[in-house]
Amino acid sequence: MAKLAQLIDSEVFLAFATYTTIVLLKMMLLSIITAYVRMTRKAFCNPEDTAKFGKGENAKKYLRTDEDVERVRRCHLNDLENIVPFIGIGLLYTLSGPAVSTALLHFRIFVVARILHTIVYLTAVPQPSRALTWAAGYAVTISMAYRLLTSVWYL
Amino acid sequence: MAKLAQLIDSEVFLAFATYTTIVLLKMMLLSIITAYVRMTRKAFCNPEDTAKFGKGENAKKYLRTDEDVERVRRCHLNDLENIVPFIGIGLLYTLSGPAVSTALLHFRIFVVARILHTIVYLTAVPQPSRALTWAAGYAVTISMAYRLLTSVWYL
Amino acid sequence: MAKLAQLIDSEVFLAFATYTTIVLLKMMLLSIITAYVRMTRKAFCNPEDTAKFGKGENAKKYLRTDEDVERVRRCHLNDLENIVPFIGIGLLYTLSGPAVSTALLHFRIFVVARILHTIVYLTAVPQPSRALTWAAGYAVTISMAYRLLTSVWYL
Numbered sequence: 001m002a003k004l005a006q007l008i009d010s011e012v013f014l015a016f017a018t019y020t021t022i023v024l025l026k027m028m029l030l031s032i033i034t035a036y037v038r039m040t041r042k043a044f045c046n047p048e049d050t051a052k053f054g055k056g057e058n059a060k061k062y063l064r065t066d067e068d069v070e071r072v073r074r075c076h077l078n079d080l081e082n083i084v085p086f087i088g089i090g091l092l093y094t095l096s097g098p099a100v101s102t103a104l105l106h107f108r109i110f111v112v113a114r115i116l117h118t119i120v121y122l123t124a125v126p127q128p129s130r131a132l133t134w135a136a137g138y139a140v141t142i143s144m145a146y147r148l149l150t151s152v153w154y155l
Numbered sequence: 156m157a158k159l160a161q162l163i164d165s166e167v168f169l170a171f172a173t174y175t176t177i178v179l180l181k182m183m184l185l186s187i188i189t190a191y192v193r194m195t196r197k198a199f200c201n202p203e204d205t206a207k208f209g210k211g212e213n214a215k216k217y218l219r220t221d222e223d224v225e226r227v228r229r230c231h232l233n234d235l236e237n238i239v240p241f242i243g244i245g246l247l248y249t250l251s252g253p254a255v256s257t258a259l260l261h262f263r264i265f266v267v268a269r270i271l272h273t274i275v276y277l278t279a280v281p282q283p284s285r286a287l288t289w290a291a292g293y294a295v296t297i298s299m300a301y302r303l304l305t306s307v308w309y310l
Numbered sequence: 311m312a313k314l315a316q317l318i319d320s321e322v323f324l325a326f327a328t329y330t331t332i333v334l335l336k337m338m339l340l341s342i343i344t345a346y347v348r349m350t351r352k353a354f355c356n357p358e359d360t361a362k363f364g365k366g367e368n369a370k371k372y373l374r375t376d377e378d379v380e381r382v383r384r385c386h387l388n389d390l391e392n393i394v395p396f397i398g399i400g401l402l403y404t405l406s407g408p409a410v411s412t413a414l415l416h417f418r419i420f421v422v423a424r425i426l427h428t429i430v431y432l433t434a435v436p437q438p439s440r441a442l443t444w445a446a447g448y449a450v451t452i453s454m455a456y457r458l459l460t461s462v463w464y465l
Contacts, residue, residue, distance in 0.1 A: 130203070293341070
């Protein structure tokens with residue numbers, strides 16, 4: 001911690017590091033869930049993954065698309081599409097010296113929104129739940145981008 | 156701005172922050188375009204998204220793949236595949252202290268290339284337009300990676 | 311190099327920059343491989359990509375899904391899903407001041423695991439090779455996240 005404290009002596013940076021790590025771990029969890037659902041549904045993409053079920057036609061029938069697996073994969077891709085901009089813009093925003101309370105508000109809303117988005121997506125809660133949790137995270141990133149551009153603008 | 160100026164007192168960093176934010180906002184716009192095209196084409200993936208069209212078979216017919224939606228999604232994934240390396244390599248390149256004019260040239264070509272790539276992809280301009288805009292962005296990232304590796308190489 | 315040395319005077323940072331650049335270049339190579347396999351297999355997604363094969367039905371037959379192309383694309387997406395958390399968590403971990411030897415161990419295992427993962431995936435080596443190389447990279451990221459959270463925790 002000594003070095004980090006010297007390098008970037010700011011509560012905002014510590015908070016950004018904590019929230020980013022949490023939201024990335026949440027995203028990584030979806031890899032495990034995909035593998036788990038593929039095994040319970042017996043739905044695979046790669047012939048080498050079905051070898052344990054025997055050979056020929058017997059194994060081939062497990063090379064299929066399953067709606068539950070696809071749902072987890074869409075959720076994972078949506079995470080990537082939204083968490084990558086959050087990290088890129090959020091890191092630069094953090095370095096632009098925002099007030100601690102404002103920054104914390106942004107990070108907290110984003111992380112809670114993405115966790116809720118995953119739960120709502122995987123359990124297929126009726127709309128507009130998913131749209132709203134997605135929009136909350138999206139709005140946070142736009143708000144950080146606005147703050148950042150007004151302070152660093154250099155084309 | 157005070158803190159950022161103290162922390163990283165460099166025009167290259169301000170330029171990197173500005174161009175990265177612009178290209179990430181452009182990528183985020185594709186989420187909105189995907190949602191818009193899904194609604195106008197009435198083509199959805201998740202049963203909960205079609206509930207407003209009624210129940211049973213009536214709603215089920217909107218659970219389909221649409222070529223226009225897939226085009227936007229491919230464009231979005233291509234952005235992820237290219238913008239993630241740009242941000243990772245670009246941030247480290249920025250911190251390695253390049254000349255301002257060289258760095259600006261890299262950032263500008265990349266951002267313009269990716270904006271053109273999106274326009275060319277979504278409006279299906281004949282090849283080799285898309286290949287060229289893609290290659291321009293790719294070449295910028297390779298060039299930054301080369302400069303970075305020659306200055307930081309430590310295995 | 312002068313500026314980087316002043317800014318972040320640490321071997322861990324130089325090592326992180328080197329390994330991140332290598333693993334991102336490896337990921338970018340998959341774009342080239344996808345294009346190459348699409349051309350040799352004559353399997354495309356976009357009508358404008360098949361225009362060189364003639365018009366109408368003659369060109370349309372090349373708008374198809376090919377198992378070899380899909381394999382490269384899955385490998386590329388798996389890279390994105392795993393390299394994004396590595397870079398995000400790894401950068402913050404690097405700034406948290408870990409011991410050089412520990413950090414190098416993490417970076418080396420991750421990069422070797424991802425290179426092996428790509429080789430094993432593209433050449434369809436029987437399982438559990440792919441699962442093991444994937445798990446090695448995943449475990450490295452979890453380990454860095456644990457170290458990071460215990461040193462920066464700030465909610």
